[in-house]
Amino acid sequence: MNYTVVWRPTAERTLAQIWTEAVNRQAITDAADLIDAMLGSSPRAVGESRAGNTRILTVTPLSIYYDVHDEDRLVAVWAVWQIRAK
Numbered sequence: 001m002n003y004t005v006v007w008r009p010t011a012e013r014t015l016a017q018i019w020t021e022a023v024n025r026q027a028i029t030d031a032a033d034l035i036d037a038m039l040g041s042s043p044r045a046v047g048e049s050r051a052g053n054t055r056i057l058t059v060t061p062l063s064i065y066y067d068v069h070d071e072d073r074l075v076a077v078w079a080v081w082q083i084r085a086k
Contacts, residue, residue: 002040002041002073003039003040003041003043003068003073003074003075004040004072004073004074004075005035005036005039005040005075005077006074006075006076006077007076007077007080008076008077008078010078010079011064011077011078011079011080014079014080014081015028015032015062015080018062018080018081018082022082027061028061028062028082031059031060031061031062032062034059035057035059035062035064035077038057038059039057039066039075039077040075043055043066043068043075044068047066050065052067053067053068053069054066054067055067055068058083060083061082061083061084062080062081062082062083063080063081063082063083064077064079064080064081065077065078065079065080066078
């Protein structure tokens with residue numbers, strides 16, 4: 001079953017800023033697209049659980065916090081940040 005993935009306005013603005021400042025914008029786009037696909041198909045099978053409904057997921061070069069609302073078939077991404085390659 002599919003879930004609807006929404007990016008909260010703060011996360012959306014942060015993602016836009018990361019993309020604007022990125023040296024490799026395609027990597028940011030690819031990671032965000034993969035995050036959407038993963039969360040849309042099986043949000044509880046990816047990432048790691050945190051307190052409550054919150055989960056964390058990393059798809060290099062991005063990490064996100066998101067909440068899963070099974071009753072509404074909704075995933076809400078509420079924080080995103082860029083990670084640096086080691």
